[in-house]
Amino acid sequence: MEIKDYVKKYNLSFDKVKSEFDDDFKSLYESEKEWLENLEDKVHLLKNKKDQAQVTYVINKLKSTESFNENDSKALSTFVSKVNTIVKIANRINNFKEGTVLDNGTTLKLYDFFNSVKNSDNLSEVNYLLNSNLNNFLPHIFSLIKHSQNPIDYPIYYKFWKNILREVLSKDDDYDSMCTFYRNFPSKNRHLNFATYLGTLGTQIAKNINSSGMVITAGSKDYKYLINEVINIERYNSILDDQLTNSVSSNKQNIKYWLYAPxxxxxxxxxxxxxxxxxxxxxxxxxxxxxxSKEKIEEALMESAKDGKRKYNNALACYEFASVIKPGDIVITKKGKREYVGWGIVTGEYFYDSDQTEYKHRRKVDWKRKGEWIDGAGDIVTKTLTDITKYPDYVKRLTMLLGIDKKENSPMGDNVYYPLNTILYGPPGTGKTYSTILRASEIIENKKIDSYDEAFNIFNANLHKQIEFITFHQNYSYEDFIQGLRPETDNKSSLVFDKIDGVFKKIADKALENLKLAQKAPEELSSEAKFDKALELFSDKVLESEDNFKINDTAYIFEVEGDAYRYTGEKWTNHTNGLRMKYSDLKEFYRNSVKSRKDIKSLSNISGLANQHATYYYLVYAEILKHLPKKAEGAQKVNRKNFVIIIDEINRANISRVFGELITLIEPDKRSHGAIPLEARLPSGDPFIVPSNLYIIGTMNTADKSIALLDIALRRRFEFESMYPKYEIENQEIYDVDILKKINEQIIKSKGHDFQIGHAYFMGENKNLLLRMNKKVIPLLLEYYMNDEKEVKGILQSAGLIIEENSWPLRIKGTND
Known part of the structure; x- marks a missing residue:
């Protein structure tokens, strides 16, 4: 079947469409009601109240017998400039501006033009001298004026409707012919019914490609015919793309990379x-x-500039922006000749936003990252828009520099996607903890792992590096999780309290440091390596000295620790055990090119102590700089990694008390590279932000607490995945499945799904039913039912188990089989 023959199959009447495709018709009618009803019924969609009043004034005057006059020019100008935003007819009518020069040398007077249209019944009757440009758009503004005057007889002249009329219904697509056809529809809600009828035809054409036997691929001649000549609206194009043979693989193969100046x-x-x-x-x-074409764009640009110079690059940028870029393409934003500032994935088609004061040509983009990256390989091209796909080495370098994952919108690749915050919930023994090990390994490896043994080895190799595992309990606190004070009990001097980071802050700091390093070019890393070397040399000097290192007359360093210098003063009676000068603060000085104590005071991402003791910190920092080597060893690009913290039994702690301000910061958009990153100041004064590469996996035993009883703030910020008993697992054996099923059926009847017995109790090396039941399952049942012997006996007997007489605790001695 030829594509045009396929399209013609849908030359169906209004009544037939309503009866055969009733669900699609009703759905489209409701979803498009606001946009496709009569213009006079949606003036309220205009954002500005004054604009609403002006447009309403014009519509009312069109409906009256009164003519427009020169005093109406302002209202008419508002009508042609604003009404486009609520009729979706592109910007065609915006061209009709008061004072536009016409072919006879006079200028356009809107009141005169509107009167001429108002008094004409058909477009073919209009005999108003315009210019060649305005003549192109006359049908569109004529349709809008006549529709405002009399919506029962005149539809708005949409391109999509023209296409369906011509290609599907085999009718003339000029405006007067459309009006004739339009007037055959039921008068009640005629405009909306007409729109829904044509839209339903477009839906059927798009969604039934595969079932028709047609084989179409993205980019083919037939595909272009459909999206340009028939269903030229993104809504229907999206339906079509879902149907296309090989459309997914074709789109992936054809992803383009664009360099763009915002x-x-x-x-x-x-x-x-x-x-x-x-x-x-x-x-x-x-x-x-x-x-x-881009040639037409260049002609318009040259005509506007009137300098006689070619406008090839500008025309190419406009043409590619509107017609070549496509959803799925990757856009890298640049600043000047040396700096990249972000990247994202194109999600929408071109549109013209006349409400903007500038930069009206637009597309929707899912921006993934925002920051500052320097590529030391050379200057960036200065053009507004450049297709760099044809330079694979350059693309590879930028994808590494900016941490772009071209496989998927998520950092997990083609086959695996996990949310940043997840809680696995279910009864005991359903494999929740088991699953966290597999999931954590997949997250840090960025791939699907089929072997649990492999996952377990990866998990153990990365524990306390990229993975942390903790179990919450009733006494777990904010100080354990984020940061708190701990008494120091060494014998150096009197008892003092030291600030200690909790397990979450430690892994968050690691993950954030990785993100920062992954954004840096190798030459930047080389610069930081120089400071690390200087830090090492200075530390050696302090360690090798027989005396304490004197900072100034009042303070000195007396110990070098793994991540800080410990310093104090002769008369510091409150700090005789010393304070900790963290290396991370000193590194921030170097990253921000600190030149004085005053510079330190202006930094926001250093600890409160560094700010408070800026003088001491700066003096030590100045000493470190004296040890900077002239050259650093060549640094390698740091790859972005994923980090995971597993919180077992997350519902057993007081969530609000443990998480504190973190409960807001863990939201994906509030994280370091989210849309609205939020940084908190901890009670110690340290800045803290949750990095976007840190995954939180919680487990929750529903027999302890229902999800309904969880802290609402926690529930809103996590995705919940249920894990209930399974009775069949591929490549694994579950023993005595019938008994497990029967036990759970009785539990569900009396206690609900959350108290079932998990399949893990019936797996593993112990195949002995009596041992499993007497040592594990029956004690659990007695706990569930608060030692109600009668209830538990009933459950066991319903499962065909024989109970040992006069035993307590209850025991079984076999089955009825």
Missing amino acids: GENARKWNELFSSNEMAIGWDDLNDLSEFS
Whole structure:
């Protein structure tokens, strides 16, 4: 079957469409009601109240017998400039601006033009002298004016409706012919019914490609015909793409990489990042979708500039932005000639936003990262938009530099995706802890792992490195988890309290450090390596000295620890055991090119002690700089890694008390590389942010506490995955499955699903039913039922088990089989 024959199959009447595709018709009717009802019924969608009043004034005057006059020019200008935002007819009518020069040398007077249209019944009757540009858009503004005047007889002239009329219904697609066809529809809600009818035809064409036997691939001639000449709206294109043979693999293979400047010196970057958009200028071109080629765009640019110079690069940027970039492409943003500031994935088609004051050409983008990266390989091209796909070495270098994962929108690759915050919940023995080991290993390896033995080895090799495992209990506290004070009990001097980081803060700091290093170019890492070497040399000097290292006349360093210098003063009676000067603070000085004590005071990402003791810190820092080597060993690019913290029995602790301010910071968009990263200040004064590469996996025993009883703040921030008993697991044996099923059936009836016996109790090396039941399952049942002997006996007997007489605790001696 030819593609045009397939399309013609849907030349169906309104009544047939309503009856045969009733569900699709009703769904589309409801979803598009707000946008496709009569214009007069949706003026309220305009954002500005004054604009609403002006547009309503014009509509009312069109419906009256009164003519427009010169005093109406302002209201008419508002109508043509604003109404586009609520009719989705591109920007065609924006071209009709008061004072536009016409072919006869006069200028356009909107009141005169509106009167002419108002008094014409058909488009073919309009005899109003315009210019060649405005003549192209006359059908669109004519349809809008006549629809406002009389929506029962005149529809709005949408391109999609033209396409369906011509290609599907085999009718003339000029506006007067559309009106004739339109007037055959039921008068009640005619415009919305007409729109839904045509839209339902588009839906059927898109969704039934595969079932029709048609074989179409993305980018083929037939595909282009459908998306350009028939169903030229993203809604239907998306349905079509889901149906296409090999569409997924084809899209992946054809991903392009674009280098993009968000304004001069990236001045629009913050705004566009927040709105999840990319945008370019050249606003005087109006809607780029109206141009058939880049040559036409260049002609318009040259006509506008009037300097006689070619505008090839500008035209190419406009053409590629509107017609070549596609959803799935990766965009890398740049600033100036040396700096990259972020990257994202294109999610939407081109659109023209006339409400913007500048940069009206736009696309939706899912921005993934925002930061500052320097590529030492050379200057960046200065063009606004550049397709760099054809330079694979350059693409590879940038993907490594910015941490771009081209496989998937998530950092987990093609086959695996896990949310950042997950809780596995279910009764005891359903494999929750077992699953965390497998999942944690997959997360840090960025791949699917089929062998549990392999996962277990990976887990153990990375425990206390990229993975932490803790179990919550009733006495677990914020100080254990985030940060707290601990008494120091060494024999140096009197008892003091020292600030100690908890397990979560430790792994969060590791993960954040990895993210920071992964964003740096090798030459930056070489620079940091020089400071690390200087730190090492200075530490050696302090250690080798027989005396304490004198900072100034009042303070001295007396010990070198793994991550800090311990310092004190002769008269510091409150700190005789010393304070800790962290290396991480000194490194921040170097990263921020600190030149004085005053510079330290301006830093926000250092500890409270570093800020308070800026003088001592700066003097030590100055000493370290004296040991900077002239050259550093060549540093390798650091790859971004994933980190995992597993919290077993997460529901056993007081969640609000343990998590504290962290409960907000763990949300994906509040993390270090989220859309709105939030940094908290801990009670110690240390800054703290949760990194975007740290996964939190919790487990929860529902027999201890129902999900319904969990802290609401926690429930909102985690995704919950249920884990209930299984009775069949591939490549593993579950013993006595029928008995397990019967026990759980009785438990569900009396206590609910959350108190079932997990399949793990019926697996493993011990195949002896009596031992398993008497040592593990029956004690658990007695606990569930508060030693109610009668209840537990009933459950055991329903499972076909023989109970040993006069035994306590209850025991079984066999089965009825």
